[in-house]
Amino acid sequence: MDVAQLTSSLIRIRSENPPGSTADVVAFIEEFLDSLGVKSRIVSHPGGRDNLVTTGAGSRLLLCGHVDVVPAIPDDWTHDPYSAEVADGYVWGRGATDMKGGCAALLIAYRDVIESGVEPKVQFAFVCDEETGGEHGIRSLLAQDLLEPRECLIAEPTPETSPAIGQKGLYRVDLSFRGRPGHSSLYPLVGKSAVMAAFDLLGYLREVHARPFPVEEDLQPLIKEGARVFSEIFGIEGGEDILTRVMFNPGRIEGGEKANIVAEQCRMELDIRVPWGCSLDDLRKGIAEHAPDAVIHEMDVAEPSLTPPDARIVRTVTREVARVYGTAAPFLQWAASDAKYLRDRGFEVLEYGPGEIPTLHAVDERVSVEQLERAVDVYRGVIRAYSG
Structure with a gap:
């Protein structure tokens, strides 16, 4: 199974939030990991709000993703949002970008590292309700002390060459x-x-x-990069205002x-x-x-949160992105995710993942097969770096 096929399989398993049940998609991931000999634990909440955490000692890096998606009405879609068609170089469907494509890329990269003869020293957490605030997902896992503070990569969609290291x-x-x-x-x-x-x-x-709020001098390059990314994604100016x-x-x-x-x-x-x-x-x-x-x-x-640019996770992911794409620059993000809860608990968190960001939560959500494959390449390098 390649990364496009796995992404398609995950999209076909419906996990809209609301209503919020992720039991079927989590069971599928558990079976995939079990086939690799990886032990995991399912943490359940009412309504089928299931999370999955892998177990085992020695993990140095947390790989994280959410498996819930926002609802979709099929009207006006080129392909039915839950058909998960692979066509024209894309995997189409609700969650392709946010963020089942990223979850699939993490899993395929992990499998590839195992098959290369390296034992990955990482832990997975797939959570159920990032789209509705994380009460039953990442916040629950943290409250139960099921995740210990460490470095963390969340496979949320970002621009191809721009890992996100901070959030408003x-x-x-x-x-x-x-x-x-x-x-x-x-x-x-x-x-x-x-x-x-x-x-x-x-x-x-x-x-x-x-009125804009002035930022410290060391944040100014990150603000400028965030403004550039905003302009590139949406084709409009004003990114610096959004961040300040x-x-x-x-x-x-x-x-x-x-x-x-x-x-x-x-x-x-x-x-x-x-x-x-x-x-x-x-x-x-x-x-x-x-x-x-x-x-x-x-x-x-x-509060606004930031992982220091010189943190190991930032240096490692940036290096691997530059290896694959030829260039890389971290940026600050205008939106929010589970990263804020992890940073509050002492994790050093970075977001990097595949996706067509303008289609996020929109009609015709999709992710390119090329982006998925390159994300797998980046993730393989990151996993190896933490497993040596």
Whole structure:
């Protein structure tokens, strides 16, 4: 079985989150590893939320991936999102880029190293719910002390020559605003609108977003590389602003009772990305001050995180990427992943993996066969470096 075939097999095993069951895909990976003589443990949670951790002493590197995927509606896809077609140089389907292609490349590289006569000194962790915050996945494994702090490679999709060594912080909150109802014809003299309270908070966040946060001199090259990567991927400028400013998205708002009633209630789910140099505590206080009548429920909180550029995992992966592609440069990432939880527990984490990033979570998600094969080459070199 080659890496494209394994990617296709993983895509065909449905593991949408929600609803969140990964039992079938984890069982498939367990069988694959068992065929290589690798012992593993399945850590289960209700709803089929299964994780897999390999066991055995002497591992120096953690290889990590998530096997849950976001849902897909087949409309407008060139190939059905769960048919996992291999066509036109790509493997097509939901999870091809995020991130079953990366998981397959890790497994094939591991198999190749074994078949070359080298005993890999690495541990695997395949987790169930990165797409919904990691409560039953990486956070659960860390809470149970099933993973010891060490160097870690997550096979999340990145640009071909750009390993990701840091991520902006995350502040995701659910706010419930309360107003005082009245007749709409008398507002704003009578009544207090919960909807307008939410609107006022967004105005404050626009002000926060308008100013960049200065970064220390040693981060500036990484910021510039991140801006270059952003421009390359999306074909637009503004990457430096994304990395140095607070970005926010009111992903869901619902409120009010009727057009002629001053809104008594409003609920907003807010996703905020926090740059280096921005105090998360100050941001929290500012939000609380500008939403004094709201109940604020924090769903996910993480400071910006960074693995030092001179860390062994960064030097090793960068060297192997340069060997395969001729060039390599680490960058800072604007999104978030399980890396933040691992760094909080003392892991030195880097992300590098295959994928067509513009198709991530999108229609016609796919990964090129060439990228998969080159990722296997990179991973083989990294595994050998930690197994010598």
